[in-house]
Amino acid sequence: MTTRLDLDGATWTRISPKYKWPEMGSYALSGLVVAALSAFTWFSGQWWSYALTAAILVVTILVVAFVPRRVRAIGYQLREDDLLVRHGILFLRFVAVPYGRMQLIDVNRGPIVRALGLSDLKFVTAAASSAVTIPGVPAAEAEKLRDRLVELAESRRAGL
Amino acid sequence: MSGWQPGPVQPPDPAGRRRLDQQPSPRRAAASTAALDLTDGEWHRLHPATPLLKGGIVFVVILGIFVNNAREQLLQFFIPGPDGHRGGGGGDDGDPVDYVLNHGLIGLVLLGIAALLVVIIGIFYLSWRMNTFRVTAETVEVRSGIVFRTNRRARLDRIQGINIQRPILARVFGAAKLEINQAGHDANVPLAYLRSASADEVRSEILRRASGTREAANPQTGSVGQPGTGVIEQRLNEFLAEPLGEDGQPPQSVVHMHLGRLIGSAVLSGFTLFMVAIVVAVVVSIVTTGQYFLLFVFLPTILGSFSYYSRRIVKSLRYSITSTRDGIRIGWGLLSTSNETLPPGRIHSIRLSQPLMWRPFGWWEVKINRASHSSTKGADNQANTTILPVGSKDDVVRVLGLILPELVGLTAADVQIEDGLARGEFSAPEVVAAQPQRAVEESTRTLSLIEAGMTSAGSEGGFTTSPRRGQVLRWFSWRRNGFRTAPGALLLRKGAIWxxxxxxxxxxxxxxxxxxxxxxxxxxxxxxxxxxxGADRRQHRSDRSAGRHRLLRDRGSRCGRRGAGRPDASLARRRRAWRRRRSSEPAAGGVSGRRAGHRRTLVLPVDPSGRRAGHRRRALALPATG
Incomplete structure (x- = not known):
């Protein structure tokens, strides 16, 4: 994995490590729900029905165990001209959005995320495929980031 | 009528449809001022036939239901059979028409239908009365609705395109539907219907205002209805006339569509492959099993295919594309026509494509991407984004020649000019004078690069392609997948088969x-x-060496820079930085030097082959803090 893409000399701003809790919670919950559903196959009395549930649980545990690592992999940096966001460990995704291309910026707060004092930021450009999200930004920082980005977008607005 | 002067405005018309010797009739003068009246900022109603045209479909449906139910009787009426009147069993067979006939309820039913029609016409009349529009200096506004009122206002400077549609029924009435396209889904402003002649005028007036030239509209320059003595003749002239361009001249299309090529392109499409596969499957199933069920399953598809072919051909038959003062104008359709004007700067990208079966003939299709969604359906019933349904390489070059100067030429020219100004090579007035010419020059260069890239593969034409090891993922296209920069644009080349x-x-x-x-x-x-x-469209996906990638991404983001006050200044900086980067791009496996003293310093340890050990980390383009 030495060939993983990265930018040298770049300082990524990491999102709050607290974001792993809602993520782990939601993965664990959905995993448990699927496992519970699979438990109905136990009535068939086949051996594989137990194996199925066990497999689901194992996968869920693995996924949950990797959440902190994945959360640490999410980062962004404000470069001179663009916002660069990275996601993922196995499936790396970098997206660079020029400030002038941002059409609007959403700040979302779910109940759990809000309890932890975090916000999710979502950036929308004119291309639907280049919607970029930065989850788990501390609320105060999110507001600041949004205002900063709106300001930058305003000053470099490019007409559609 | 005040601004109207008879003068040598009418150019000779080779078709001889226009009568030069005829004095302008009062009707014509009225038509020429109609647009002025419509765009004077006051509220106006639409064409009086609008309720009929909009409601036309209802009449057709009612008529259809009637005919469907009464077809036996109608047949009987027109072609009396040998056995006389078919004795209905007192309505027992459930045929409503029989029932009505046998119970003497004809009068009642006709009355009911008449009442229904009156109500429907009344509703349509009311909706026509309530549907008004106005065009001011900055906006176009439409009010409609009886119970639920809607009011839509669109800024003229945000117009993405104007489409004039003339469905066959509307053409009979000399009406046209004007649609003003705005960016976004369901953001169009329809003006249905206007008088055919005034629709053209309203369009050119709106576009003139949108382009910022606030000059007083000269009624002579607008296209007007053909002079004709009677209403019928005028209608006929309008019906036969080419969609008028500016100066009242039918626009000269740069591409002429040939019927043979059109039919060939439809027949040699992917859809035909699909149809052939179905027919083969049906034949095989009949031969092997002796059962005919597959035939019945696919019969509607097979019949439907004919409508696909005919629609595709009829739609493109009178295709035309011209460059007008207001933008690029594309005309479609034989019976129901549509005529769309795209102002400059509203095209976001161009896609040339060539299906496998078109290759022997060298045909290409050109589509564009834009921010608005026209309600006109294309030949494949998708939103119409095609600007050249099928054409030879020469046709493609001619079409691109219309689009490119403003799409990429201006960007490239601005960059050049900024460079020149920075070096003090020429002065500002010279620049202004030279800009259009430079734009054309630059776009010609881009065009030649595009031409070279249409069929090339590998590094031919200066494209950066996927490395050889990409073959595992892209079996055939790894040599063709590639990108390169061109003046003002990025070229993405892909697809070995398509x-x-x-x-x-x-x-x-x-x-x-x-x-x-x-x-x-x-x-x-x-x-x-x-x-x-564009909605969720991933333009290009292909395999690249990581380093090229990085470069590209960095480059792309630079493209987004645009100063608010002087957009072109940052554009130029971007372009300079970019060119610098290109010049510092090593040919193979080298390390470029640092270039100090510029806004950006690049370090490019590149090993494009990636085979040398110890070079696992490939190209990195570092934006240094400048």
């Missing part, structure tokens, strides 16, 4: 993404996607 070439103007790039999946983790060629406006 050839494609996408031209994305740099100012239109929305964002650039890089993705690296596990399969690529050790080989360093992640797919890349450049995002442009």
């Amino acid at each position: 050839r494609q070439l996408v031209v994305v103007p740099l100012p239109r790039l929305q964002s650039v993404g890089v993705r690296q999946g596990p399969s690529c983790g050790d080989c360093g060629w992640p797919p890349r996607a450049a995002h442009r406006p």
Whole structure:
């Protein structure tokens, strides 16, 4: 994995490590729900029905165990001209959005995320495929980031 | 009528449809001022036939139901059979028409139908009364609705295009539907219906205002109804006339569509392959099993295919594309016509494509991407984005010649001019004078690069392609997948079987993404996607060496820079930085020097082959803090 893409000399701003809790919670919950559903196959009395549930649980545990690592992999940096966001460990995704291309910026707060004092930021450009999200930004920082980005977008607005 | 003067405005018309010797009739003068009246900022109603045209479908439906139910009786009426009147069993067979006839209820039913029609016509009349529009200096506004009132106002400077549609029924009435396209889904402003002649005038007036020239409209320049003595003759003239361009002249299309090529392109499409597969499956199933069920399953599809072919051909029959003062104008349709004007700067990217079966003939299709969604359906019933349904390479070059100067030429020219100004080579007035010419020159260069890229593969034509190890993921297309920069644009070339070439103007790039999946983790060629406006369309995905990638992404983001006050200044900086970067791009496996003293310093340790050990980390483009 030495060939993983990265930018040298770049300082990524990491999102709050607290974001792993809602993520782990939601993965664990959905995993448990699927496992519970699979438990109905136990009535068939086949051996594989137990194996199925066990497999689901194992996968869920693995996924949950990797959440902190994945959360640490999410980062962004404000470069001179663009916002660069990275996601993922196995499936790396970098997206660079020029400030002038941002059409609007959403700040979302779910109940759990809000309890932890975090916000999710979502950036929308004119291309639907280049919607970029930065989850788990501390609320105060999110507001600041949004205002900063709106300001930058305003000053470099490019007409559609 | 005040501004109207008879003068030598009418150019000779080779078709002889226009009568030069005829004095302008009062009707004509009225028509020429109609647009002025319509765009004077006051509220206006639409064409009086609008309720009929909009409601026409209802009448057709009612008539259809009637005919469907009464077909036996109608047949009987027109072609009396030998056995006289078919004795209905007192309505027992459930045929409503029989029932009505046998119970003497004809009068009642006719009354009911008449009442229904009156109500419907009344509703349509009311909705026509309530449907008003006005065109002011800055906006166009439409009010409609009886119970639920809607009011839509659109800024003229945000217009993405204006489409004039003349459905066959509307053409009979001399009406046209004007649709003003705005960016976004369901954001169009329809003016249905206007008088055919005034629709053209309203369009040119709106576009003139939108382009910022607030000059007083000269009624002579607008296109007007053909002079005719009677209403019928005038209608006929309108019906036969080409969609008028500016100066009242039918526009000269740069591409002429041949019927043979049109039919050939429809027959040699992917859809035909699909149809052939179905027919083969049906024949095989009949021969082997002796059962006919597959035939019945696919019969509607087979019949439907004919409508697909005929629609495709009829729609493109009178295709025309011209460059007018207001933008590029594209005309479609034989019976129901549509005529769309795209003002400059509203095209976001161009895609040339060539299906496999078109290759022997050298045909290409050109589509564009834009921010608005026209309600006109294309030949494939999708939103119409085609600007050249089928054409030879020469046709493609001619069409691109219309589009490119403003799409990429201006960007490239601005960059050059900025460079020149910075070096003090020429002065500002010279620049202004030289700009259009430079734009054309630059776009010619881009065009030659596009031409070279249409069929090329490998590094031919200066394209950067996927490395050889990309063959594992892209079996056939790894040599063709490639990108290169051109003046003012990015060219994306892909597809070994279905050839494609996408031209994305740099100012239109929305964002650039890089993705690296596990399969690529050790080989360093992640797919890349450049995002442009348009619903969820990933323009380009192909495999690249990581370093090229990085460069591209960085480059792409630079493209987004645009100063608010002087957009072109940052554009130029971007372009300079970019060229610098290109010049510092090593040919193979080299290390470029640092270039100090510029806004950006680049370090490019590149090992494009990636085979040398110790060079696992490939190209890195570092934006230094400048």
